[in-house]
Amino acid sequence: MKPNNGRGAGFNPPNRFERLHVEPLDEVEPGAHPPTEFFIDSSKSILAKNDSPDVPFTYSINPYRGCEHGCIYCYARAGHEYLGFSAGIDFESKIVVKRDAAELLHKEFLKKSWEPQVVALSGATDPYQPGERRLELTRKCLEVFLKFRNPVSIITKSHLITRDLDLLTALSARNLVEVVLSITTLDTGLAGILEPRASTPARRLEAVKVLSGAGIPTGVNVAPLIPGLTDEELPAILREAAACGAESACYILVRLPFSVKDLFLDWLRRNLPERAPKIVGRLREVRAGELSASDFVTRKQGQGKMAETIHNMFDVFCRRYGLSRSARTLSTAHFTRDFRQLRMF
Numbered sequence: 001m002k003p004n005n006g007r008g009a010g011f012n013p014p015n016r017f018e019r020l021h022v023e024p025l026d027e028v029e030p031g032a033h034p035p036t037e038f039f040i041d042s043s044k045s046i047l048a049k050n051d052s053p054d055v056p057f058t059y060s061i062n063p064y065r066g067c068e069h070g071c072i073y074c075y076a077r078a079g080h081e082y083l084g085f086s087a088g089i090d091f092e093s094k095i096v097v098k099r100d101a102a103e104l105l106h107k108e109f110l111k112k113s114w115e116p117q118v119v120a121l122s123g124a125t126d127p128y129q130p131g132e133r134r135l136e137l138t139r140k141c142l143e144v145f146l147k148f149r150n151p152v153s154i155i156t157k158s159h160l161i162t163r164d165l166d167l168l169t170a171l172s173a174r175n176l177v178e179v180v181l182s183i184t185t186l187d188t189g190l191a192g193i194l195e196p197r198a199s200t201p202a203r204r205l206e207a208v209k210v211l212s213g214a215g216i217p218t219g220v221n222v223a224p225l226i227p228g229l230t231d232e233e234l235p236a237i238l239r240e241a242a243a244c245g246a247e248s249a250c251y252i253l254v255r256l257p258f259s260v261k262d263l264f265l266d267w268l269r270r271n272l273p274e275r276a277p278k279i280v281g282r283l284r285e286v287r288a289g290e291l292s293a294s295d296f297v298t299r300k301q302g303q304g305k306m307a308e309t310i311h312n313m314f315d316v317f318c319r320r321y322g323l324s325r326s327a328r329t330l331s332t333a334h335f336t337r338d339f340r341q342l343r344m345f
Contacts, residue, residue, distance in 0.1 A: 060123030102140035116335035212245025219248035228282030
C-alpha cells in the first residue's frame with residue numbers, strides 16, 4: 001500500500017455543476033506529486049450558518065476551502081465543486097484561502113446583532129492543514145476569539161494545533177475552548193494512504209496528551225468509522241485516547257456523497273482490492289443497501305443490525321475507559337466588546 005503521488009484521490013471526477021470536463025492529454029509520471037496551489041478567497045463574510053438538526057453548532061468558520069490532508073473519504077470534497085473545481089485531486093491540491101478570515105470574524109463579533117455562542121472551527125475542512133503552518137489564518141482567528149472572549153470548538157487531525165498552546169491555554173482558563181482530535185485508525189500504514197498528508201495516528205495521540213496535560217478539554221472523534229475496514233479498531237482507539245488524557249469521545253460512520261463515492265471505490269480498487277468486496281458489502285449493510293445517506297436521522301450512525309452493534313460497542317468501551325459522550329458546555333458569560341477593560345493573557 002503506497003500513497004498515490006502524495007494524494008488520496010487517484011483522479012479528478014467531473015464536476016456535477018459543469019457541462020465541460022477537461023482530461024489531461026499526458027498521464028502523470030509515476031512518483032510525481034501534483035503541486036499544491038493556493039487561491040485567494042475574497043468573501044466578505046466568514047461565519048457559515050448551519051440549520052441541520054444533527055449538527056451541534058449553528059455557526060462555523062472554515063479559513064480554508066479544500067484540504068491538503070487528502071483524506072479519501074472526506075464529505076467536504078463535494079463542496080469543492082461549488083468553486084468550479086473537482087472533488088478529486090483538485091480538492092487536495094487547489095486550496096482556496098480566506099486571508100481576511102480574522103478581520104471578518106472581528107467585524108462579526110463587533111455587530112450588536114451577534115449573540116455570543118460556540119463557533120465551530122472548522123465545520124468542513126481542517127483548520128490546521130499544512131498551509132496553516134505558514135499562513136497562520138487559524139491562529140489569527142483564535143486571537144480574535146480570545147479578544148472577544150467568545151467560545152470556540154476545534155476539530156482537527158493535525159499535531160500542528162499544539163503550536164497554539166498559548167492561545168488555547170488562555171481560552172481554556174475561562175472555559176472558552178474544547179478541542180477534538182479526529183482519529184480514524186491506529187495503523188500508520190493504512191493512515192498513510194487513507195489520509196496521506198494528515199498527522200500520523202501517533203502524532204494525533206501525542207497532541208491529545210499535550211493538550212489535555214495543559215488542562216485543555218480534549219476529546220476524540222473516531223471519524224469516519226469505516227465498516228469492514230476500521231470498525232474493529234474502535235476499542236483500541238478509545239483505549240489509547242483515554243490513556244492520553246481524552247475526556248470525551250464520539251464517532252461518525254463514513255458517508256460518501258456524490259462523486260466521493262466514486263473516489264472511495266477507486267481508492268479501494270487501487271489499494272485494497274482483496275478486501276474491497278467485504279468493505280463495500282458492510283457499507284451497504286449500514287446504509288440500507290446504499291453507499292451513503294443524507295437524512296438527518298441515520299447519516300451519522302447508520303441503520304440495521306451492524307450499525308446497532310457498532311453503537312453498542314462504542315457505548316461499552318466509552319464506559320470502560322471513562323469517556324463521556326457529552327460535549328463540554330462552554331461559557332458565553334465572558335464575552336465582551338469593551339477592550340479598554342480587557343487584559344490579554
